[in-house]
Amino acid sequence: MKIISKSGTKVKARLSGDISVWGRNNAISFSNQIDELAEEYEELEIQVHCYGGDVMEGIAMYNVLKHADIKVTAVVIGLAASMGTIFLLACDKVYMYKNTYQMIHEALTGAYGNSTTLKKVAETLDKISGILYQHYKDKMPENKHAEIEKFMDGEDHWLTAQECKELGIIDGVIDKDGIEVPTAMLQAKSQEKESFKQYFSASLEHNGESSPKEPKIKSTMKEVLIAKILAKNFVGVSATSADELGEELLAFAEASSKERDELKAKLDQLELDQVERQKTEVKNYLDNAEKTGAIQNSQRAFYENLCKDAEGFESVKNILGSATPTPQRSTITGQMREEEGKGESVDKSKWTLQDYQDKAPSELENMAKTDWEKFSNLYEKEYGVKPEK
Structure with missing residues (x-):
């Protein structure tokens, strides 16, 4: 734990990293520091950013704080996870910045051995988890005890500052300036979030029978419009009394509706x-x-x-x-012309593909089957590309 400031009877320190018997955050050094500070100061603020660590070291730190001769306030400045949440519970007051987190889970360990050994390890872990969860309950109001028991499911549970406050494991939430956010404001934000959730859920389930009620968030639309009208934000609005205000508000709403309908009609026509x-x-x-x-x-x-x-x-x-033109199929007119040409000696040596299409389409079709080279040459002269066979 590092001392960061001293002022009169108050001292500030910062605890960051893991709790470990071999690390800087071990129970012995922590205990010695608390004793030394208690001799010189009356109040201690510990800024906490802790990832958790050794259970027994953490329990020892909890007991040191619980019986310290100095008033201790803890402030979570980043994360308090696992065992890092336990020693907080021994402090006189605990606060969290509103953008910080706590992570709570059951005790865990690694083990090696046969089934008997592993069963004993599991039993020990259950006992340890029971002790740790009792510490949470000691801090929380009794009507919240059932909530903490839900976290004994083997999963990691990440809690915001607001959720920790609602659970009762901290005393307050502070803003960026270190000023405590009033509980009423936290509750209002929670209700606002829930109100929107209920509103949109109702919208999704709505079957057209009746529209879902809009949530009342801070100000109603009417209140917003009234405020804007009084501020003369709308052209043509000059209400000076309550009666006139009501008439102006109604007129504005009707005008807005008409403009909306006209705009929709224009868009439909476009x-x-x-x-x-x-x-x-x-x-x-x-x-x-x-x-x-x-x-x-x-x-x-x-x-x-x-x-x-x-x-x-x-x-x-x-x-x-990118496609090549397709030869025309035989038409009635073409067939008639072809019939007219039968029996007559016609020089076709200079005929183009178009000539065959117009005058002898069936002959052209037969040529494609029996004399592909001739057909291919005519096609290439006409369109500039070889046909696909």
């Missing part, structure tokens, strides 16, 4: 306009894709379905933008 614009854009795009041979008419419904939202439309544009 959304409809956007949908119509996209429909037109999709139609024009697919018309052009069909015209250039990027898609066939039979595929159009498929692509229209993909383009129902903006993301799908972008995907279609990316796909078709």
Whole structure:
């Protein structure tokens, strides 16, 4: 334990690290320091940041503080964990900064041996845990004893300063300036947190029959509006009496509701306009894709379905933008032209792929099956790329 300041009959010290028979925080050196300070001073404040440690050393420190001839106040400045929480219980007063923690759990150890040995170790641990939990109960009000027993489950339990205060194992919570936070304020914050929790739980479970009640947190919405109106924060508000204030408040609420409805209507119309614009854009795009041979008419419904939202439309544009045109299937007009050409000697040596599509589509289809090289050359001349076989 390190002495950090002395003033008149008061002295401040800091205890940090582990409690260990071999470390600086051992029972013998601690006992000697307390005795020496008790001879010279009347009050001792110990700032604590302790990770816990040896049970027997901690119990000895507890007993030294319990019977010391000096008034001892402990202040947790970081963490008081495990055995580090026990010697606090012997102090006359215990405080925690509101951003600090305590960690409570049952006694633990390591063991080696057969089942008989391990059973004895377990029995000893149970006895030690019973003693330690009795120390908590001695500090706590009787109506909280059942709460501490819940912590005898083998788990680590991390408690905030507020939770420690509610449990009764500390005397108060202090702020950054070392000033104690009033209990009423701590309770108000706790109720505020619980109120919000209940409100949002009710909202999730709400079935539409009746709206959940809003939590009363510090000020109601009406009180806030009244305060703002009195401060003339709203344009056009100039209430000077209670009656006028009520009328102005009602008028403001009605105006706000009307503005909200108008804004919603505008947003709805903008959304409809956007949908119509996209429909037109999709139609024009697919018309052009069909015209250039990027898609066939039979595929159009498929692509229209993909383009129902903006993301799908972008995907279609990316796909078709890198796709090669698809040869048109035989049409009735093409078949008629092909029939008209039958029986006549036609020079097709200079025909392009488009000529075959327009004048002899079935011949083009047969060419793709029987003379792939010729079909491939025509396709490449037309579109600049080789077709996939």
